[in-house]
Amino acid sequence: TGKEHWPRGEEAVWKSALRDVDADSPAIIKSIVNHVQTSLARQAYNLDDLGAYQAAALSVRDNLLVNWNETQLSYTRKNPKRAYYLSLEFLMGRTLDNALLNLGLKEQYRDSVKKLGFSVEDILDKERDAALGNGGLGRLAACYLDSGASTELPLWGYGLRYKYGIFQQLISPEGNQLEAPDPWLENSNPWELPRLDVNYEIRFYGHADRLGDGKGIWQGGQEVLAVAYDVMIPGYGTKTTNNLRLWESKPKRGFDLNSFNAGNYEAAVASSNSADAITSVLYPNDHTSCMYRIGKELRLKQQYFWTAASLADILRRFKQQGKPIRELPDFVAIQLNDTHPTLAIPELMRILLDEEDLNWEQAWSIVTNVFFYTNHTVLPEALEKWAVPLIEHVLPRHLQIIYDINLFFLQAVERKYPGDRERLARMSLIEEGQPKQVRMANLAVIGSRKVNGVAELHSDLVRTTILKDFVDFEGVSKFSNVTNGITPRRWLDQCNAELSDLITKTLKLEKEVWLKDLFKIKGLLEFTEDAAFRKEWWAIKQRNKERLAHYVQTTLGLTVRTDAMFDVQIKRLHEYKRQTLNILGVIHRYLTLKALSPAERKKTNPRVVFFAGKAAPAYYIAKLTIRLIVNVARIVNADPDTKDYLQVYFLPDYSVSLAEVLIPASDISQHISTAGTEASGTSNMKFCLNGGLLLGTVDGANIEIAEEVGESNVFFFGHLTPAVEDLRYQHLYHPVPLQEKCPALHRVIEQISAGLFNDAEVYEPLLNTIRQNDYYLLSDDFDSYIAALAMVDEAYQDRDEWIKKSIRTTAQMGKFSSDRAILEYAESFWNVEPVTVKKK
Numbered sequence: 001t002g003k004e005h006w007p008r009g010e011e012a013v014w015k016s017a018l019r020d021v022d023a024d025s026p027a028i029i030k031s032i033v034n035h036v037q038t039s040l041a042r043q044a045y046n047l048d049d050l051g052a053y054q055a056a057a058l059s060v061r062d063n064l065l066v067n068w069n070e071t072q073l074s075y076t077r078k079n080p081k082r083a084y085y086l087s088l089e090f091l092m093g094r095t096l097d098n099a100l101l102n103l104g105l106k107e108q109y110r111d112s113v114k115k116l117g118f119s120v121e122d123i124l125d126k127e128r129d130a131a132l133g134n135g136g137l138g139r140l141a142a143c144y145l146d147s148g149a150s151t152e153l154p155l156w157g158y159g160l161r162y163k164y165g166i167f168q169q170l171i172s173p174e175g176n177q178l179e180a181p182d183p184w185l186e187n188s189n190p191w192e193l194p195r196l197d198v199n200y201e202i203r204f205y206g207h208a209d210r211l212g213d214g215k216g217i218w219q220g221g222q223e224v225l226a227v228a229y230d231v232m233i234p235g236y237g238t239k240t241t242n243n244l245r246l247w248e249s250k251p252k253r254g255f256d257l258n259s260f261n262a263g264n265y266e267a268a269v270a271s272s273n274s275a276d277a278i279t280s281v282l283y284p285n286d287h288t289s290c291m292y293r294i295g296k297e298l299r300l301k302q303q304y305f306w307t308a309a310s311l312a313d314i315l316r317r318f319k320q321q322g323k324p325i326r327e328l329p330d331f332v333a334i335q336l337n338d339t340h341p342t343l344a345i346p347e348l349m350r351i352l353l354d355e356e357d358l359n360w361e362q363a364w365s366i367v368t369n370v371f372f373y374t375n376h377t378v379l380p381e382a383l384e385k386w387a388v389p390l391i392e393h394v395l396p397r398h399l400q401i402i403y404d405i406n407l408f409f410l411q412a413v414e415r416k417y418p419g420d421r422e423r424l425a426r427m428s429l430i431e432e433g434q435p436k437q438v439r440m441a442n443l444a445v446i447g448s449r450k451v452n453g454v455a456e457l458h459s460d461l462v463r464t465t466i467l468k469d470f471v472d473f474e475g476v477s478k479f480s481n482v483t484n485g486i487t488p489r490r491w492l493d494q495c496n497a498e499l500s501d502l503i504t505k506t507l508k509l510e511k512e513v514w515l516k517d518l519f520k521i522k523g524l525l526e527f528t529e530d531a532a533f534r535k536e537w538w539a540i541k542q543r544n545k546e547r548l549a550h551y552v553q554t555t556l557g558l559t560v561r562t563d564a565m566f567d568v569q570i571k572r573l574h575e576y577k578r579q580t581l582n583i584l585g586v587i588h589r590y591l592t593l594k595a596l597s598p599a600e601r602k603k604t605n606p607r608v609v610f611f612a613g614k615a616a617p618a619y620y621i622a623k624l625t626i627r628l629i630v631n632v633a634r635i636v637n638a639d640p641d642t643k644d645y646l647q648v649y650f651l652p653d654y655s656v657s658l659a660e661v662l663i664p665a666s667d668i669s670q671h672i673s674t675a676g677t678e679a680s681g682t683s684n685m686k687f688c689l690n691g692g693l694l695l696g697t698v699d700g701a702n703i704e705i706a707e708e709v710g711e712s713n714v715f716f717f718g719h720l721t722p723a724v725e726d727l728r729y730q731h732l733y734h735p736v737p738l739q740e741k742c743p744a745l746h747r748v749i750e751q752i753s754a755g756l757f758n759d760a761e762v763y764e765p766l767l768n769t770i771r772q773n774d775y776y777l778l779s780d781d782f783d784s785y786i787a788a789l790a791m792v793d794e795a796y797q798d799r800d801e802w803i804k805k806s807i808r809t810t811a812q813m814g815k816f817s818s819d820r821a822i823l824e825y826a827e828s829f830w831n832v833e834p835v836t837v838k839k840k
């Protein structure tokens with residue numbers, strides 16, 4: 001074939017790049033070719049897309065490194081107060097396109113790789129996602145790093161370098177989710193810099209002795225090495241290039257020499273294997289307590305390994321400045337992303353008491369001025385608790401410190417509320433039971449300077465429900481809100497380049513201006529009445545639908561019709577997120593269509609419904625929902641009566657990269673959690689920023705989106721948060737048979753039970769959750785959900801008005817830039833200011 005001749009691309013370009021440095025080929029081409037030959041040790045004649053991707057990535061990395069060095073040098077010189085974001089998850093997705101955008105080198109690289117015979121799209125597509133996270137919490141951390149660098153904040157991330165990211169999701173022929181490992185480092189990772197010289201010894205097990213005055217000593221046990229890997233985080237339109245430091249676990253000694261000499265090789269490597277295990281795999285559970293049954297000890301070790309290494313690194317950097325330890329809060333702010341890093345609180349106490357020789361008051365005052373805690377859920381089953389015997393076994397000294405913190409704390413509570421035993425029991429760090437457990441949220445609250453929720457409603461719920469006692473005790477000013485945000489670079493400019501260009505052209509602003517001050521897109525409002533503009537707007541949506549259809553065609557071999565409304569729900573599978581409500585609504589629609597005459601059907605609005613998302617491997621009910629969706633899709637898509645009006649797809653293996661294709665293609669997206677259960681949601685923001693309308697409950701950030709874009713541009717349904725408790729009480733004590741309460745839902749459920757979607761008996765446990773106590777209130781919200789879907793259909797018929805809604809939505813999403821959110825953290829919590837790194 002033509003592709004086999006040597007080299008790909010323009011021979012003259014290769015030849016000039018292969019000649020010595022004096023040759024006149026452009027620097028980018030030279031650098032790529034140089035990496036092909038040296039870093040990859042490959043030759044031009046057999047270079048494939050993967051090799052071209054790797055060489056291009058290494059060449060881009062060289063550029064990032066210059067800025068990274070410059071940034072770190074200016075931090076060292078200026079010694080500003082720094083912020084650290086501790087997160088067990090960073091869901092970064094792909095890097096090359098983002099790095100090119102932020103460096104302003106996209107066009108140059110496009111031209112250069114073309115001259116070498118490659119297409120930039122093809123090589124971008126060779127990159128594997130860095131999927132070191134489960135969902136919203138991990139992706140939020142990634143958006144915050146992008147925004148930190150883009151607003152010039154001295155902000156570093158600390159996490160774990162998992163060898164395997166979130167599992168790869170496969171769907172079996174029956175429709176079951178299967179999990180396969182995600183060996184994302186297989187082809188090596190050009191974006192990480194191993195820092196073998198940056199390492200710390202981390203202790204586990206052993207024994208702890210008290211030495212009086214709250215001090216102690218921890219000895220023995222097992223020591224493991226934490227080794228740093230750095231990932232550069234470039235800012236958009238700034239020289240600032242921050243750092244994400246990920247820790248890898250390594251045995252302190254490769255193997256046990258005694259066993260080795262005795263010829264017992266298995267024993268010799270056993271300790272080495274157990275050290276490697278710590279950072280080998282990301283736990284795939286979000287919001288589920290399933291995880292606390294299996295592999296508990298390893299998860300606890302992950303949390304301690306990571307917080308201890310991060311703190312040691314932060315303190316070493318602080319100490320290099322020669323300041324006394326009491327000044328730590330003037331130079332360091334640490335944000336705890338959920339309770340996962342809460343062990344940092346007793347760990348810092350341990351260092352200050354046992355190693356720095358401070359007294360308890362001095363140490364506690366430092367600790368409570370350094371940490372800040374973000375809560376991401378009010379679901380009781382998702383609040384972390386660790387069994388006391390387990391902590392005692394793995395971290396004996398920390399358990400002593402936790403008990404001491406608790407003692408002083410409960411004494412203070414007792415002084416304020418003498419004799420209030422119930423209150424003491426509720427606020428205690430220790431939950432009585434068999435075994436006793438440490439309540440990590442309580443520890444995070446009392447050890448932090450500020451506590452925040454992630455959307456207004458959620459922060460209110462935090463204050464009035466799970467943390468009410470703490471608000472009463474400490475005062476409400478410690479408990480605040482920072483509504484989540486998303487980076488408009490990845491979630492508009494990169495994923496929807498055509499829309500971004502149209503916005504730039506229309507606003508007559510440089511894109512650097514509005515992508516850094518997202519409130520500026522409000523200027524689009526005045527173009528809603530411009531018919532030519534609306535036409536362009538709609539044509540782009542259409543092309544995005546075709547791009548998604550192409551993806552489905554090439555990955556699943558299925559043909560999606562692109563002249564229909566695209567309706568999307570993509571998120572982790574969970575009962576509270578109610579994918580089940582959606583699929584039951586789809587079945588209702590299917591049954592309704594079947595009952596219509598062919599002529600009447602023709603008048604309906606064709607709809608394509610997309611689902612994607614992973615279920616925790618042990619979350620049986622969530623997996624049944626996937627199975628139901630897959631089987632409904634199979635029946636509905638094959639039914640000649642309805643297939644022109646309704647199609648259903650479950651896209652396997654949801655990822656950041658898949659989201660980047662799905663989100664720009666959506667007309668309507670669903671965010672339909674039971675009111676009061678979704679802390680914020682962030683994909684709701686991504687859809688709306690891309691001109692998709694929102695169908696949702698009055699929950700999380702949906703509420704603030706409606707406030708910004710106008711309630712006439714969103715579709716709300718369902719009961720409100722204050723009603724939820726009463727409804728649940730009714731389900732338990734005054735249940736009404738489903739047939740009476742919600743005949744439409746009853747009919748749908750009975751059809752499933754009768755085998756309309758294969759394997760009737762398989763779905764019974766799922767259907768029983770609704771028939772029995774229906775904790776997530778599907779039967780209460782079903783009718784209003786169906787009514788809302790009908791309103792969506794009706795609104796879509798008036799295409800011009802729909803497009804206007806779409807434009808108005810995008811135009812009023814300025815608030816949801818993660819730049820706004822990260823600056824709120826910096827200004828009102830951390831007291832950290834931007835540091836300008838000079839452009840050379």
Ligand code: T68
Pocket residue numbers: 134135136137138140285286287288376377382454484678679680681682700
């Ligand atoms: C999500 N939480 C919230 N948790 O559900 C979502 N949990 O409403 C919010 O928008 C988002 O956080 C950002 O604030 C999660 O994603 C997890 O992934 C998780 C992982 C491990 C353990 C518990």
